[in-house]
Amino acid sequence: MKVPKTVILYLFLILTATEATFAVNIKEEKNRILVPGGDSTRLNTFFQKFDSVSSSKQGRINILHIGGSHVQAGFFTDRVRTNLNEINNQERSSPGFIFPYNIAKTNNPVNYKISYKGNWDAANNIRKNRTIPLGMGGIAVYTKDPESEISVSLNVDTYDSRWYFDKLTLIGYIEDGSSDVKPMLKMEDCSYLEAEYDDTSRVYRFTLPALTDSFTVVFHQTGSEPHTFILNGFLPEKDESGIIYHSIGVNGAAVPSYINCENFEEELPLISPDLVIFAIGINDAVSKKFTEDAFIDNYNILIDRILHVNPDCALIFITNNDSYLRVSRRKYAVNRRGQVAQKAFYELARQHSGGVWDLFSIMGGLGSMKKWETRGFAKYDKVHFTRSGYERLGDLFYSALIEYYRKIDFNGQKAV
Numbered sequence: 519m520k521v522p523k524t525v526i527l528y529l530f531l532i533l534t535a536t537e538a539t540f541a542v543n544i545k546e547e548k549n550r551i552l553v554p555g556g557d558s559t560r561l562n563t564f565f566q567k568f569d570s571v572s573s574s575k576q577g578r579i580n581i582l583h584i585g586g587s588h589v590q591a592g593f594f595t596d597r598v599r600t601n602l603n604e605i606n607n608q609e610r611s612s613p614g615f616i617f618p619y620n621i622a623k624t625n626n627p628v629n630y631k632i633s634y635k636g637n638w639d640a641a642n643n644i645r646k647n648r649t650i651p652l653g654m655g656g657i658a659v660y661t662k663d664p665e666s667e668i669s670v671s672l673n674v675d676t677y678d679s680r681w682y683f684d685k686l687t688l689i690g691y692i693e694d695g696s697s698d699v700k701p702m703l704k705m706e707d708c709s710y711l712e713a714e715y716d717d718t719s720r721v722y723r724f725t726l727p728a729l730t731d732s733f734t735v736v737f738h739q740t741g742s743e744p745h746t747f748i749l750n751g752f753l754p755e756k757d758e759s760g761i762i763y764h765s766i767g768v769n770g771a772a773v774p775s776y777i778n779c780e781n782f783e784e785e786l787p788l789i790s791p792d793l794v795i796f797a798i799g800i801n802d803a804v805s806k807k808f809t810e811d812a813f814i815d816n817y818n819i820l821i822d823r824i825l826h827v828n829p830d831c832a833l834i835f836i837t838n839n840d841s842y843l844r845v846s847r848r849k850y851a852v853n854r855r856g857q858v859a860q861k862a863f864y865e866l867a868r869q870h871s872g873g874v875w876d877l878f879s880i881m882g883g884l885g886s887m888k889k890w891e892t893r894g895f896a897k898y899d900k901v902h903f904t905r906s907g908y909e910r911l912g913d914l915f916y917s918a919l920i921e922y923y924r925k926i927d928f929n930g931q932k933a934v
Contacts, residue, residue, distance in 0.1 A: 630681075652778075656779055
């Protein structure tokens with residue numbers, strides 16, 4: 519297997535920068551993908567496809583990284599996405615699934631910009647007593663305002679322009695099944711582009727005349743009575759091959775949050791992931807009722823739904839980071855349930871022939887989050903990281919992925 523020179527150089531730069539910055543904190547020897555069950559066939563099969571796409575530039579790989587606020591923030595995942603684009607030979611690629619979080623009055627990832635008009639409401643998978651069904655994104659915005667529209671601009675906060683698409687899938691539907699709302703793209707010449715509606719998948723598909731990195735969608739109400747349109751997200755895509763890195767995160771989400779998304783399994787085929795990176799758990803471990811068995815049981819439900827969509831999907835589990843619990847206004851105590859979650863992730867990987875990226879150990883184990891805060895890489899709440907902290911984690915995770923890939927003997931199907 520030949521690894522592209524750009525990948526080797528990028529990996530070297532990442533490891534050098536990481537070593538210099540985290541000489542005290544990071545356990546470099548633990549920065550690797552482990553396979554606790556010893557059966558690496560599922561992971562190696564994924565990386566064989568990964569190798570084919572990266573070397574021959576043929577085919578497509580879909581990677582889904584799913585979690586809570588660590589993922590919604592976008593810093594970690596966009597760093598991995600940007601690094602992986604080196605393997606895409608810096609082609610003008612698709613950025614994967616996107617959602618207009620700021621319309622839902624919550625923080626939007628930094629790698630794309632949203633603006634909008636009209637009155638919107640929102641629902642997400644951590645809210646109780648919601649009436650809006652949710653899909654794989656775990657969040658939705660909805661409107662019946664005839665003046666509503668959404669504009670999306672990619673290539674924000676990146677050092678060059680790299681994200682482009684010529685096909686756009688709008689994941690959404692009219693609540694009462696009416697056909698009196700028509701999502702349309704507003705073109706530069708002020709004309710409108712209509713979509714083809716896929717009733718089975720409940721998505722609108724637009725085919726654009728040329729590659730672009732932005733769009734504006736309007737929601738024309740054609741009837742006399744307003745109807746509610748529910749939007750679950752966008753998929754900007756291209757026909758060309760490549761590695762597409764999708765990220766889905768909702769602040770505060772735990773594993774049951776995604777289990778409770780009624781249309782999760784229905785929408786997942788739109789991505790049909792070849793690899794799922796699980797980063798859900800930090801919110802589960804906040805509860806005093808948290809147990810290893812219940813955590814594993816919940817995860818197994820979610821995994822079963824994913825494998826029902828793609829039985830060959832590879833799985834990597836990211837353990838919880840070390841974190842603290844707030845016990846009073848200015849007092850925090852280390853959350854020892856992080857160790858329980860760590861053990862559970864290893865067991866899940868063993869059961870499902872998956873990999874583990876042991877973030878808990880990599881960052882220094884119990885109590886290490888305080889050191890990260892002191893060095894400016896974690897926030898005062900000792901749960902979340904700063905932007906620089908998330909970006910360093912993205913570099914570390916990427917280097918662990920590439921190191922695993924580099925060591926695979928594809929003829930023997932074993933990492934050596």
